[in-house]
Amino acid sequence: MILLLLYVFIAIAAIQIIYFLTFGAFAFAKDKKSKQYDIPVSVIVCAKNEVENLQQLLPQLLQQSYKNFEIVLINDASSDETLEVMEQFQKENNNIKVVDVENNEAFWGNKKYALTLGIKAATNDFLVFTDADCVPATKHWLTEMAQRFSSKKKIIIGYGAYAKKKYSFLNLLIRFETLMAAIQAFSYAKIGIPYTAVGRNLAYHRDEFYKVSGFINHMKIRSGDDDLFIKDAASGKNTAICFAKNSFTISKSKTSFGTWFQQKRRHVSTSSHYKFIHKFLLGTFFTTQLLFWILAIILLCTSAWQYALIVLGFRIIIQYFILGFAASKLKEQDTLYLLPILEIFLIIIHFGIFIANMTSKPTHWK
Structure with a gap:
């Protein structure tokens, strides 16, 4: 019985190592820019009850090089002063356009x-x-995001990082989870x-949106304006990744485990609509x-602990090397x-x- 478990353990470790070697597609990727510069770009921000956040974000968007x-x-359809803040910035800057969306019966919230x-x-x-x-x-x-567009690459997947917080295990866990999600997303791309992207750092040409009739295939699913759009529109031919350090966006991580858990529930809920190959x-x-x-523990x-330790150590070394x-x-x-520890x-x-x-x-968009 122990020998059988050991063989199964070795087989599973081999599968894991194959995955980590696949992640090397991103780990050892070179940063590529296109020759397109200063193409006209529209930055789109959808906000619902975000007064304070907009007051921090908009000055930084306006200061882009x-x-x-x-x-x-x-x-x-905000219930606070979000619209007023938008209109105030619009009065002061001629490159801002405001779209005021009211709730309607067909597309409530x-x-x-x-x-x-x-x-x-x-x-x-x-x-x-x-x-x-x-x-x-x-x-x-x-600049970094726009320079990834080319005649072939019309969808650009960026990295949405979380701000570091000292002496917070939850913050470390959130950032590790975000890192692992990004490694998989970038590697598969x-x-x-x-198969996925984050809406806080994503770019695409309008034509790619209309080719798949926008969000029509999943309009009734509250989440998925990023990953389910990628499922419909992205391919190996039209998609590029952007991982230059100047291209990141930074968010504040959740401060309680409960709110983060609920956030992750919303994100994971869309995965059931992925293509079979990605779900597999x-x-x-x-x-x-x-x-x-489970098998390692x-x-x-057991009496086979020496062999299990060798397999465990070899897998962790490969993991550290690629993920590093x-x-x-x-x-x-x-x-x-x-x-x-974070992985477990x-x-x-x-x-x-x-x-x-x-x-x-899970509950969805505000």
């Missing part, structure tokens, strides 16, 4: 409906999206099967992760100091999210 851009602000109206109102064909509750890492954010790859990675650590308590290069690209090296915590949390989403539906 890019020359040729407008800002399209979408007020998604639907962010995708609001985004669609904003996209239609945009003057330019090249669209760059961010959220009201984050800020560009530098004044060169827009690099090998030609993109993501599901297999998580399942083998879970089984790897069991075997380390990837984390260096995204300036998240400190998230790897407690790698095995994340496995437990994802399993909890899976169970919770099976029993109830």
Whole structure:
């Protein structure tokens, strides 16, 4: 019985190592820019009850070094002074356009409906999206994102980081989870099967939006204006990644485990609508992760512990090697100091999210 478990453990470890080698597609990728400069760009921000966040974000957007851009602000039926803040900035800056969206019976509280109206109102064909509750890492954010567009690459996937907070295990865990999600997203995009993006740092040409009739295929699903759009519109031919350090956006992480757990439930809820190949790859990675650590703990308590330790050590070395290069690209090296502990915590949390989403539906866009 122990020998059988050991063989299964070795097989699962081999599958995990294959995944990490696949992640090398991003870990060892070179940063590529196109020759397009100063193409007219529309920055689109959809906000619902975001007065304070907009007052922090908009000055930084206006200070971007890019020359040729407008800002399209979408007020998604806010109940606070969001619209007033938008209109005040519009009065003071001639490159700001405001779209005021009122709730209607057919699309009550639907962010995708609001985004669609904003996209239609945009003057330019090249669209760059961010959220009201984050800020560009530098004044060169827009330049970096826009320079990834080319005659073939019409969808650009960027990195949305979280601000570092000292002495906070939750912040470290959130940033580690974000790093792992980005590594998978970028790696699959690099090998030609993109499946997701983050709406706080995403860009695409208007034509790509209309080719798939916008969000029509998933309009009734509250989440997914980023990943489900990527599912419909992105391919290996039309998608590029942007991971230059000046291209990041920065958000504040949740300060309580409960609110972060609910946020992750919303994000994960859309994965059931992914293509089969992506569900298979993501599901297999998580399942083998879970089984790897369960079997590792069991075997380390048996007479085969020496062999289990060798396999465990070899897998962790490969993991550190690949993830180390990837984390260096995204300036998240400190998230790897407690790698095995963070990985086990994340496995437990994802399993909890899976169970919770099976029993109830998570709440969505405000």
